[in-house]
Amino acid sequence: MQNNNRIEAQMPILAGNKSKINVSFEFFPPKDDKMSETLWESVKRLEVLSPKFVSVTYGAGGSTRERTHDTVIRIKKETNLEPAAHLTCIGSSKAEIKDIADKYWDAGVRHIVALRGDMPDGYNHDNSDYKYATDLIADLKKYHDFEVSVSAYPEKHPEAKSLEADIDVLKKKVELGATRAISQFFFDVDNFLRYRDKCVQAGINIPIVPGVLPVTNFARTVSFAEATGTSIPKNMHYLFEGLDNDAETRKLVASTLAIEMCQALQKEGIEDFHFYTLNRAELTFAICHVLGVRG
Secondary structure (H helix, E strand, O other): OOOHHHHHHOOOOOOOOOOOOEEEEEEOOOOOHHHHHHHHHHHHHHHOOOOOOEEEOOOHHHOOHHHHHHHHHHHHHHOOOOEEEEEEOOOOOHHHHHHHHHHHHHOOOOEEEEEOOOOOOOOOOOOOOOOOHHHHHHHHHHHOOOEEEEEEOOOOOOOOOOHHHHHHHHHHHHHHOOOEEEEEEOOOHHHHHHHHHHHHHOOOOOOEEEEEOOOOOHHHHHHHHHHHOOOOOHHHHHHHOOOOOOHHHHHHHHHHHHHHHHHHHHHOOOOEEEEEOOOOOHHHHHHHHHHOOOO
């Protein structure tokens, strides 16, 4: 018979951690009835984990404005979750933004994720009401006492001149009233930690919450990464090689990578994690379970 100590020593490093962490989840508004059904199955599945909040994305140029609003309001009315509504300002007037802010406030929504939004090709914002996310934050705080979350980029925003310039922008957002920064997804823990340390050195005192993307489709993730300037470690290419038609193995690899990344961040004092669910609950639920987040 094997010695119990030897058995325990051979247990995987992914053993559960009972330390307290906070999680939040991101969804996007559904385009049709089938997608709506999938979304709400995911919402109900993850609701039992009592996340700090759940956010709902907003299409470029306000292209999903009504669907985003309807999804946020339904979450507020039909669940015990606290929704955070994404709001972008490029292409919107001050009157439109105030109307949206007032409607959310009247519906009991108190949390906004304030973003500039993607710049359409050929767009000239010289004469527009909003040029930057900082303009949006200033108005939101003027209209109502929203909790405001903002974006952060561990490898800098693709349009930023430098990482230092990008951190200066984040500092300005904090000065205007932002209370949380949610990072772009990343896969290099050291990059994130160096970014966090630079933010602290710059005098930024709000939580920098890591954005975690469980990889369900590696080719699509590579495309996302190229668009956002996110680096992908070479070992990830190797780990997902040959798995295009093997969904079950992909899920196992994806969950293992995400769990190990979160545990490495936990060791560095990170207690909050934001999961990009892509409206699918299975992987996120499993990852949270291993991390010690239970219903």
